[in-house]
């Protein structure tokens with residue numbers, strides 16, 4: 018591989034990266050990218066490795082000696098500090114990050130996103146190691162505009178809804194709305210990392226992903242995850258499409274999201290890894306402001322794309338409304354709208370997302386159909402056990 022240079026023309030040093038949560042959706046894509054396009058070494062830490070098996074198993078591959086899997090639960094494993102010490106850079110992706118858990122398992126959510134991340138920050142700070150920590154767009158919570166009357170003209174003013182790392186406040190619901198346990202824990206760990214940077218010189222970058230989606234996201238209930246499990250929206254809707262059932266719109270699907278293709282987003286992380294002088298000390302929104310839809314529009318587009326890639330006829334009534342209480346239970350609440358301000362990532366790293374929502378759904382749903390259609394058919398055909 019020819020010697021590669023960073024954004025300032027300096028040659029890039031080969032790194033050893035301790036990637037915690039490497040076996041998850043984002044981790045699997047990041048491992049793939051680093052192995053295929055760089056010479057960096059990965060110490061991959063996770064409790065699962067199904068999503069990176071293809072990278073670990075084939076010993077003929079060029080990168081066989083550049084990835085090592087460590088099955089470690091970071092809650093209680095003394096090997097973690099040793100791995101962080103061995104690495105030049107630690108990337109922490111580990112988290113409980115599915116909304117169905119925030120109000121039903123708030124303690125696990127808070128422990129996972131705050132308490133369990135503490136030693137990682139501490140070991141990086143004490144050993145002078147750089148940290149890239151994955152936070153979330155949920156730290157912004159609700160938009161200022163959402164508190165205005167429905168038809169107020171200021172709702173159309175970007176000042177009232179575009180989310181900026183340096184100027185937007187973090188607006189959460191009341192404590193009984195346990196949905197915000199995740200966002201609040203993520204916010205506190207961001208503040209702690211920021212304080213470690215300010216008081217102890219920790220070199221850090223914080224990433225706030227805005228709905229990254231693509232292949233290998235979450236699981237299909239009853240196929241490669243629990244039948245009663247509720248994954249994030251891409252997998253929920255994929256599951257409905259694979260089963261030929263209407264897509265469930267929580268509270269009418271009026272919330273808005275911007276979706277970015279995982280492969281575009283991984284490019285941004287790659288730039289952060291290899292341009293520490295431009296990334297250190299920054300918090301970055303990573304999303305695609307051009308891909309905004311309501312959840313209802315997402316459902317309609319996914320139905321259309323799925324019909325195209327599977328050759329199956331779309332349902333006449335493709336969606337059904339369901340209340341958030343029925344779908345998620347007590348304590349659910351929602352972010353109304355999420356448009357990332359791209360000024361900082363653009364200025365520091367020159368990054369811009371490329372893939373349109375239609376195109377990213379086409380490649381993702383082609384993957385979902387190819388990977389799961391047969392398995393779902395079998396699961397549906399299985400006779401239900403009678404008592």
Ligand SMILES: NC(=O)c1ccc[n+]([C@@H]2O[C@H](COP(=O)([O-])OP(=O)(O)OC[C@H]3O[C@@H](n4cnc5c(N)ncnc54)[C@H](O)[C@@H]3O)[C@@H](O)[C@H]2O)c1
Nearest residue numbers: 038040041042043063090091110111112114153226228229
């Ligand atoms: N995908 C998105 O759009 C998105 C949006 C906002 C924030 N994020 C953040 O990005 C990070 C990665 O998200 P993802 O979508 O890949 O989720 P994911 O659930 O697919 O990956 C998380 C991984 O962390 C591992 N993990 C969790 N607890 C662990 C522990 N105690 N010890 C070892 N491993 C543990 C899990 O096994 C899993 O493989 C998370 O911090 C999440 O909050 C993701």
Ligand SMILES: O=c1ccn([C@@H]2O[C@H](COP(=O)(O)OP(=O)(O)O[C@H]3OC[C@@H](O)[C@H](O)[C@H]3O)[C@@H](O)[C@H]2O)c(=O)[nH]1
Nearest residue numbers: 114116153155228248249250253265266267272312351
């Ligand atoms: O079947 C479904 C699933 C979800 N939804 C809705 O779709 C929207 C998106 O739901 P997701 O499950 O993708 O989760 P959210 O976008 O609310 O939060 C996510 O955002 C950023 C990350 O930190 C986390 O991965 C997650 O918290 C929500 O309004 C939800 O209520 C449905 O209408 N139907």
